[in-house]
Structures are given as structure tokens and as C-alpha cells.
Amino acid sequence: xxxxxxxxxxxxxxxxxxxxxxxxxxxxxxxxxxxxxxxxxxxxxxxxxxxxxxxxxxxxxxxxxxxxxxxxxxxxxxxxxxxxxxxxxxxxxxxxxxxxxxxxxxxxxxxxxxxxxxxxxxxxxxxxxxx
Numbered sequence: 001x002x003x004x005x006x007x008x009x010x011x012x013x014x015x016x017x018x019x020x021x022x023x024x025x026x027x028x029x030x031x032x033x034x035x036x037x038x039x040x041x042x043x044x045x046x047x048x049x050x051x052x053x054x055x056x057x058x059x060x061x062x063x064x065x066x067x068x069x070x071x072x073x074x075x076x077x078x079x080x081x082x083x084x085x086x087x088x089x090x091x092x093x094x095x096x097x098x099x100x101x102x103x104x105x106x107x108x109x110x111x112x113x114x115x116x117x118x119x120x121x122x123x124x125x126x127x128x129x130x131x
Contacts, residue, residue, distance in 0.1 A: 001019060001020065001021050001074070001102070001128060001130065002019065002020045003016040003018075003019050003102035003103070003104075004016060004017060004018040004019065004020065005017050006018070013094070013098045013099075013103070014090070014093060014094040014097045014098040014103050014106070015076075015097070015103050015104060015105055015106035016102065016103055016104065016105050017105060018105060019074045019075065019104065019105055021074070021128050021130075023130065023131075024130070024131045025128050025129050025130040025131040026066070026067075026128070026129045026131060027126065027127070027128050028062075028063065028066045028068055028072070028126065028127040028128070028129070029124075029125075029126055030059055030062045030063070030124055030125040030126070030127065031124055032079065032122040032123065032124040033055045033058040033059050033062070033122065033123050033124065034051075034055060034058075034114070034115065034116070034119045034122050035050070035051035035052075035054040035055050035058075035119065035121070036054075036058070037054075042116070042118050042119075045118050046118070048084055048085065048088045048089055048120050048121065049088050049089070049091075049092050051119070051120060051121055052088070052089040052092040052093065052121050052123075053092050055121060055122065055123050056092070056093060056096050056123070059076075059123060059125060063127055066127070066129075067129060068127045068129050070096065070097065070100065071100065071102070072127040072128055072129050073097075073103075073104035073125055073126075073127050074104055074105065074125075074126045074127060074128050075104050075105045075106070075107070075125060075126045076093075076104050076105075076106050076107075076123055076124070076125040077106075077107045077108075077109065077123065077124050077125070078090075078093075078106065078107070078108040078109065078121060078122075078123050079109050079111050079114060079121065079122045079123070079124075080108060080109070080110055080111065080120065080121050081110075081111060081112070081113060081114060081119075081120045081121070082110045082111065082112060084120045084121065086108060086110075089120075089121050090108070093106075104125065
């Protein structure tokens with residue numbers, strides 16, 4: 001895998017602009033994660049920062065179940081309800097990914113709503129384990 005921040009595009013410690021893979025390996029597609037615990041109960045209702053943290057922890061759990069870690073992430077897509085303060089969610093994600101030498105590429109989409117009205121953020125991603 002090669003994580004790329006080309007000249008002419010902005011640089012950020014929490015994400016890269018592009019990632020390439022080649023050769024054999026396992027690709028992991030992580031479906032949209034919400035702030036729910038193992039019993040399906042909403043965690044951090046009304047608190048964007050707590051919900052973002054729980055969503056990222058859920059992503060970590062999914063990665064672990066596939067034999068991967070955050071270091072295997074290629075991309076993350078944040079879906080955020082329009083009226084949310086986006087910078088809060090991004091700040092939380094930087095606490096998890098900002099220290100990485102090769103953080104994933106990131107996209108943020110504003111949406112009018114998610115599957116449940118108490119979800120302000122949902123995140124999906126793709127990871128790759130070289131083989």
C-alpha cells in the first residue's frame with residue numbers, strides 16, 4: 001500500500017489524498033457504522049463527539065474481527081446530518097487517526113438524515129491486508 005499526499009493538494013495529519021494497493025491481499029469493506037453497542041442500544045444520544053467516538057470504536061471492532069487494525073484502513077466516508085457541527089466529529093477522528101504514519105483517505109458527505117433520527121454521524125470504510 002502506498003499512501004500519497006501529492007504536491008498541489010492540502011496536507012493533513014489525519015488523512016491522505018490517495019491510497020494505492022497492488023498484489024495479493026484481503027480487502028475489507030466495513031458497512032456504515034452507527035453509535036450503537038452490542039445490544040443495538042444507542043450510545044451518546046444527542047452528543048456528536050461521543051457518538052463519533054463510538055462509531056470509530058465499532059470500526060476498530062469490525063477491523064479486529066477481520067484480523068486488521070486502523071493501520072490497514074484505506075478510506076473512510078463520514079455521513080453527517082446537515083445541522084451537525086462537522087469539526088467536532090473530525091476532531092474526534094483526528095484523536096484516533098492523527099498519529100498514524102499512513103492515515104486513510106477521508107470523505108465527508110452532508111445528508112438530510114440517517115437510518116435513525118438519533119444518529120448524527122455514520123462512517124463506512126475500506127481496509128486492505130497485504131498477503
